[in-house]
Amino acid sequence: MLLTEKQLELVDRQIKRLIKTDSFYGKKYRELGITECKSQADFDQIPFASKDDLRFAYPLGIQAVDDKDVVRIHSSSGTTGRPVIIPYTQKDVEDWAIMFQRCYEMAGITQHDRIHITPGYGLWTAGIGFQAGCERLGAMAIPMGPGNTEKQLQMMIDLKSTVLTATSSYALLLSEEITRRGLKDRICLKKGVIGSERWSEKMRNTIKNALGISLYDIYGLTEIYGPGIGISCDEEDGIHYFDDYVFIEIIDPVTGQRLPDGESGEIVITTLVKEGAPLLRFRTHDLSRIIPGTCACGSPYPRLDVITGRSDDMFKIHGVNLFPSQIESILGMVDGVGSEYRIILARDSETRRDVLHITVEAEGRVDFAETSRKVAKLAKTKFGVTPRVAVVPIGSLSRSEKKTKRVEDQREM
Numbered sequence: 001m002l003l004t005e006k007q008l009e010l011v012d013r014q015i016k017r018l019i020k021t022d023s024f025y026g027k028k029y030r031e032l033g034i035t036e037c038k039s040q041a042d043f044d045q046i047p048f049a050s051k052d053d054l055r056f057a058y059p060l061g062i063q064a065v066d067d068k069d070v071v072r073i074h075s076s077s078g079t080t081g082r083p084v085i086i087p088y089t090q091k092d093v094e095d096w097a098i099m100f101q102r103c104y105e106m107a108g109i110t111q112h113d114r115i116h117i118t119p120g121y122g123l124w125t126a127g128i129g130f131q132a133g134c135e136r137l138g139a140m141a142i143p144m145g146p147g148n149t150e151k152q153l154q155m156m157i158d159l160k161s162t163v164l165t166a167t168s169s170y171a172l173l174l175s176e177e178i179t180r181r182g183l184k185d186r187i188c189l190k191k192g193v194i195g196s197e198r199w200s201e202k203m204r205n206t207i208k209n210a211l212g213i214s215l216y217d218i219y220g221l222t223e224i225y226g227p228g229i230g231i232s233c234d235e236e237d238g239i240h241y242f243d244d245y246v247f248i249e250i251i252d253p254v255t256g257q258r259l260p261d262g263e264s265g266e267i268v269i270t271t272l273v274k275e276g277a278p279l280l281r282f283r284t285h286d287l288s289r290i291i292p293g294t295c296a297c298g299s300p301y302p303r304l305d306v307i308t309g310r311s312d313d314m315f316k317i318h319g320v321n322l323f324p325s326q327i328e329s330i331l332g333m334v335d336g337v338g339s340e341y342r343i344i345l346a347r348d349s350e351t352r353r354d355v356l357h358i359t360v361e362a363e364g365r366v367d368f369a370e371t372s373r374k375v376a377k378l379a380k381t382k383f384g385v386t387p388r389v390a391v392v393p394i395g396s397l398s399r400s401e402k403k404t405k406r407v408e409d410q411r412e413m
């Protein structure tokens with residue numbers, strides 16, 4: 001996708017504003033001699049921004065406005081090293097809420113709805129984003145935050161929550177509890193807005209069927225406002241994103257070359273109007289593609305396909321590059337196997353070979369030993385790698401309210 005005239009104008013404005021500041025990117029662009037953005041070719045000269053830049057500029061090096069204009073900060077949950085701090089101005093906070101309201105509207109949610117918000121509040125961008133969009137829409141926010149399943153279910157029943165907002169793994173946990181306790185008839189949920197991590201078709205169907213609701217995928221990341229820069233519609237054919245706030249391009253994660261619409265690669269985002277911490281060509285490491293053409297729903301907003309993984313989640317074993325989504329795809333083929341799994345990469349010191357361990361959940365009715373053999377055989381056929389597969393009962397693997405880390409590499413230790 002190429003920039004429109006309007007988007008080009010906005011990027012030009014961002015650059016001219018940035019180079020007047022002593023912010024991390026202001027200095028960087030000045031040093032590189034970047035002064036404006038008048039064409040697609042100018043834009044292509046802008047270096048990529050990365051999470052490493054933001055860590056390096058910790059705590060507030062990327063701030064591009066006066067201190068008096070910053071009204072809030074958020075921080076991303078970095079798994080290693082220094083966190084990332086993102087400052088927001090009043091306009092940034094409002095813009096985010098406008099986009100979030102659009103997301104709810106795209107999902108057919110109205111001011112008559114009661115939105116049960118389980119993502120966490122605080123430094124994380126999730127909870128407060130769901131809340132601000134809800135209030136702007138005029139719906140009733142039920143600001144639960146994560147945890148305390150007992151209370152979640154009680155409030156859900158007593159307050160007749162109609163919309164559940166959660167991460168996919170927490171939605172799975174709640175749906176399993178509702179099924180286990182036979183509460184399905186007592187809940188009033190109609191829709192689920194599920195965000196912040198990639199999830200499999202199997203998991204989606206489990207939640208959908210257990211709760212009898214329609215699900216919408218919400219997309220976003222702390223560095224770029226937070227969740228709410230895009231959402232799927234009733235057509236379930238990709239995620240519409242708001243191109244008046246963000247410009248999205250897809251690049252080859254290895255060469256950095258921009259790819260044509262329709263081809264899969266890494267999502268790179270440019271914020272068009274962000275004030276506190278504008279980011280131009282930010283590498284997200286999320287993998288997807290731009291879906292060409294317009295959606296059957298009639299929305300004018302362009303679409304990203306579902307997120308298939310992260311470029312940094314790829315792991316290499318016996319010379320084969322694998323993504324967790326490939327492991328998921330085989331789990332969907334085995335009868336009785338659930339959607340949760342864990343992958344551990346280990347080193348067998350005796351044979352000096354790497355070993356792929358996969359733990360999967362299965363229903364009690366199937367033979368665990370046979371299920372283990374089936375999964376291993378499929379992996380061997382599909383990827384040429386034979387894993388050691390442990391099968392445990394459904395519900396054994398932990399479900400978290402935050403992003404779940406499904407791959408653990410113990411080989412470096």
Ligand code: ZN
Nearest residue numbers: 233235295297
């Ligand atoms: Zn649509």
